[in-house]
Amino acid sequence: MENNMLKGFDENTSFISQPVEKEKPEYSKAETLLSVFVLIASFCFVRYVLFHAMGFITTAVFIAIISAAIIYMKKKECEFSRFNKVFAAVLYIFSLVFSITANSLVKNLDAAFLIGAGAYFVYSVGASSDKIDRFLPYAMFKAIFEYPFSHIGTQASITSDSLSNSKTGSNAKLIILGLIITVPLTAIVASLLMSADDGLERMLSGIYDKIFREEFWNIILQLIVAVPCSLYLFGLFYSNSHRNGLIALNEQVCTQKLYNMRAISNLVVYTAVTPICILYVLFFISQAGYFLSAFTKSLPEGFTYADYARRGFFELFAVALINLGVLCFMSLFSKKAGREKPSALKFYSVLLSAFTLVLIATAMSKMVMYISKYGLTALRFYTSWFMVLLAMIFVLIIIKQFRFDMKFSKHLAVVFTLMFGLLCFSRPEAVIARYNIEMYKSGNLEELDTDTIMRMSDDAVLTAYNEGVITSEDISEFHEHNYSADADKLRYFNISSVILETRSH
Incomplete structure (x- = not known):
């Protein structure tokens, strides 16, 4: 009976399925x-x-x-x-x-x-x-x-x-496993020995403090x-x-994704943007004399240089950023956009960009007037740089309305890289210090704030030393204040800091 049941089966036949090993990548x-x-x-x-x-x-x-x-x-x-x-x-x-x-x-x-x-x-x-x-x-x-x-x-x-x-x-x-096992035991033994002997306690404490x-x-x-x-x-x-x-990356898939985002009727977009454009027109008419003063370098009645330059500058800066967001929204979510963008949408894009460029030009003119009177600071420098970058972006947007095949990403990347390179390689704080010193020496700046220069990086301090407005003693005092820790000196391994270090001795 048993032989009949096993008949037809090989003795090596396995009744248990073997797990298939997953092939490891080489x-x-x-x-x-x-x-x-x-x-x-x-x-x-x-x-x-x-x-x-x-x-x-x-x-x-x-x-x-x-x-x-x-x-x-x-x-x-x-x-x-x-x-x-x-x-x-x-x-x-x-x-x-x-x-x-x-x-x-x-x-x-x-x-x-x-x-x-x-x-x-x-x-x-x-x-x-x-x-x-x-x-x-x-x-x-x-x-x-x-x-x-x-x-x-x-x-x-x-x-x-x-x-x-x-x-x-x-x-x-195995070594790591052995260390894991022995560390707790070694710590217990060391603690007991330190309690038993003062000399060993001082020795181990010194080793611990050093390590x-x-x-x-x-x-x-x-x-x-x-x-x-x-x-x-x-x-x-x-x-x-x-x-x-x-x-x-598939351009057709990307195009389809952008197409799927277009869900808002162009008429709704026009209706939403028109009041903004009318508001800009009224704003420019009512403030024509005020804004023209920025270009003629003359102060409106009742304003000081500081009040005139500060008033509205950062508000105009915020408006420029908002307009950039509105233009992006119009291009991405209007039902008819892209290659089939109607003339009306192009018109609103150009108009909004033009208004923004006027605002940027006005803000920059006010900033230039302020700088010529009170000198440069880091905030004024960086803000001016970013406003110029924004203006270039809006110019590209205007060109894009008339040349659809223009590679906007390419031109934007090139413009940003060039502007960012200008920011990095100009060494901004050296520029700030040099400008203020020259303004002071020419008599256009009433007072030179050397304390502010000394609080800047070594770029500004080195420039001030080369221009003769601070001494080697000032640099030594500056180093004593800033180079308090050896580990912290790592941050000063650059050309300006190395030259400044040699000048202080």
Whole structure:
């Protein structure tokens, strides 16, 4: 009976289904080396960008990361177009900003610019792009968020596989396990011995103070923050060199998304914008004499220079930003827009842009008058720079109404990069100090506020020293006040600070 039941079955037949092992991806030596480099670079980035202000070291960190990206992408046989080569040169140039200026705000803005532009550079190389994407916001989203986070855990997998497949890695795991076990026991024994002997207590306390001082805990915190940064940076490199399974940017899909956003009737848009335009006309008529005074450099009756320049400047600035938002809203949500944009919508776009340009010109004229009387400050400099940038954007918007095929994203990116380069490489606080000193020496400025200059970065202080308005003793006092901690000196590793350091001795 039993033999009949088993008849026809092979003795090796398995009645239990075997689990199918998931095939592990194979990583090349380039990925392993990249993983190690990225971890080190991420720690340097956290330490010399996020935790400390920046100088020569930060320039070296960004240059190293950019170079590693180029080498790795070439290793993966990605093609570098002429556009990508120029893009890489721009990134290298902006990496120098940390070394030529001591201005913290400029360096922080430059760091943000390099992070965003660097992510887009790697994305562009992976896509073999030969120009700036027409749908730049969508491309930037993919470059900064979608692609890197799609492989956020890849570096951890590579590290785990490398440790599992090597004898050194296995030994490292055992050593770490042994340390985890022995640390609590060692701490208990040390505590008992310290209670029993005063000499040992002093010895161990001294060792503890030297090792576990504040800088030690700063390094531990920096290492913790460096881990997610490393995972992100590796995911950025890896995803753009292994695009299988990732959704590429499709212009037709982007066009359809924009088309789907057009839900508001053009008549509603015209009705909403018309009162604003009428209000501008009435505003300009009623304030014609007031505004013309800004261009003729004459004060309206009853105003001082300070009152005239300050009154309404930031309100006009806010109105310009609101108008930019209204124009974006009109272009994105009007039912008939884009290539089929009717003449009426073009007219309102041009009219609103023209009104805004007049407001910007008026605000800038008032600011120039104020600066010529009271000198430059950081707020006046940065606000004026941004107003000029806004004016250029509105000019591009006007041109776009008559030339639909104009690559707006390309021109906007170029204009912004040039203006941002002007901001970074002009060393704003040096410009501010030089302008105020020249105004004072020519008699156009009644008083030179050296205290304000000394509170600025080394760019301004060095300029003031070269112009002879402060002495080496003032610089020494400035250094004693600002260079109180050795670790904090890292932020002063730039050309201005090095020259200023030598002048103070």
